[in-house]
Amino acid sequence: MSTESFNPYRMAQEQFDAVANQLGLDEATRDLLRVPDREMHFNIPIRMDDGSYKVFRGFRIQHNTARGPGKGGVRFHPQETVDTVRALSMWMTWKTAVVDIPLGGAKGGVICDPHNLSPREQEALCRGWVRQLIDAIGPDRDVPAPDVMTSSQHMLWMLDEYEHLTGRKAPGFITGKPVGMGGSLGRTEATGYGVIYTVREALSELGLRMEEATASVQGFGNVAQYAIDLFHSYGGKVLCVSSWDQTAQEAFAFFRKDGVDLKQLRSMTNSYGEINRDKAAEAGYTVLPGDAWIEQEVDVLIPAAMENQINRDTVKGIKGSVKIIAEGANGPTTPPADAVIREKKIWLVPDFLANAGGVTCSYFEQVQSNMNYFWTRDEVISKLDTQMTDAYFSVSQMAHRRNIPMRDAAYMIAIARVAEACKMRGWV
Numbered sequence: 001m002s003t004e005s006f007n008p009y010r011m012a013q014e015q016f017d018a019v020a021n022q023l024g025l026d027e028a029t030r031d032l033l034r035v036p037d038r039e040m041h042f043n044i045p046i047r048m049d050d051g052s053y054k055v056f057r058g059f060r061i062q063h064n065t066a067r068g069p070g071k072g073g074v075r076f077h078p079q080e081t082v083d084t085v086r087a088l089s090m091w092m093t094w095k096t097a098v099v100d101i102p103l104g105g106a107k108g109g110v111i112c113d114p115h116n117l118s119p120r121e122q123e124a125l126c127r128g129w130v131r132q133l134i135d136a137i138g139p140d141r142d143v144p145a146p147d148v149m150t151s152s153q154h155m156l157w158m159l160d161e162y163e164h165l166t167g168r169k170a171p172g173f174i175t176g177k178p179v180g181m182g183g184s185l186g187r188t189e190a191t192g193y194g195v196i197y198t199v200r201e202a203l204s205e206l207g208l209r210m211e212e213a214t215a216s217v218q219g220f221g222n223v224a225q226y227a228i229d230l231f232h233s234y235g236g237k238v239l240c241v242s243s244w245d246q247t248a249q250e251a252f253a254f255f256r257k258d259g260v261d262l263k264q265l266r267s268m269t270n271s272y273g274e275i276n277r278d279k280a281a282e283a284g285y286t287v288l289p290g291d292a293w294i295e296q297e298v299d300v301l302i303p304a305a306m307e308n309q310i311n312r313d314t315v316k317g318i319k320g321s322v323k324i325i326a327e328g329a330n331g332p333t334t335p336p337a338d339a340v341i342r343e344k345k346i347w348l349v350p351d352f353l354a355n356a357g358g359v360t361c362s363y364f365e366q367v368q369s370n371m372n373y374f375w376t377r378d379e380v381i382s383k384l385d386t387q388m389t390d391a392y393f394s395v396s397q398m399a400h401r402r403n404i405p406m407r408d409a410a411y412m413i414a415i416a417r418v419a420e421a422c423k424m425r426g427w428v
């Protein structure tokens, strides 16, 4: 764990400023895009199961809607901060722009730990969150989705509250709903699969074969699990995964030299992606300290947990064998670590491109919900692959052409698109 003080908002603004300079953006456009358009901070009072009352703090931050309604997940996390939500809302704007879908960027959060909340208490939080935001959200305003520690069940509670308050059905209000209740086939897999589509193209650009590739993954939540799933079905091997241990309040890494067995690991994992350490050890995994995932002799590293994981300290552990880093999480790499990665010439696929499969499929879900006509899984997955692969190549072509890192190229494309939309609307 790093001791450097980390502020994701400052990091998002630093990244923006650097690219704004390269693009020569005018003052007004910079002023518009380096801070969110609108922020909502509010209380959510809940009656707890024991009859007591508790007040939780909630947020929705809309960064930019020039290209379409706000879009982005809602996180439930005990360490949630306004600055984290601000940064994440900004990254959503770049994410929807880089994959070229007609949506803007927003993010929400509630400071809470769902581990300590009953399903009824969580339902009350979801309904309270929607009640506080009713005038600011909606299918043509701002469309929430799942994120860290929120699930399709949370989305359905939020939808139900929204429909009660508005008195009409509006399945396009939210995405990541359960299949059969307005959800899209393929949405659960979409983020993890999207990461691997970019890894597939990156490996082939570097002349490496997927069947011989090895990877190490940080995290074992939804993104990580489906990334491992697709990596394995392409013939690659994941040697190590790490996961949070709620009881120990620290992460552990699980290594197996013949590759991890996804199905078996899932059978010893709770709904938050926390692997049971004793069971894993019994099943033959070597249990290592949490940061060991980054120290593996593999071709590909996939941070798919939280922000600030590859930092000044942990970056030192990256082995010479690593050729690709695909950021499944949002903001996992800090700028000082990024500088080291650039120096080492590791091909890094940046977060808002690598993990854009989730929001891309959310867009498909919203289209299907609005039409009330649902596609087959194959249709969804093949559209997702096409959209992600096209986005990957537009970024990598710019990176090659200008001889710049993928992160800079992705930022240049995304910021230019958003700036153009603001200009065309006459905002700046």
Ligand code: GLU
Binding pocket: 071, 072, 073, 074, 095, 143, 144, 145, 146, 147, 148, 175, 330, 355, 356, 358, 359, 360, 362
């Ligand atoms: N929470 C996901 C993300 O960070 C998905 C957002 C969405 O589907 O709107 O990209």
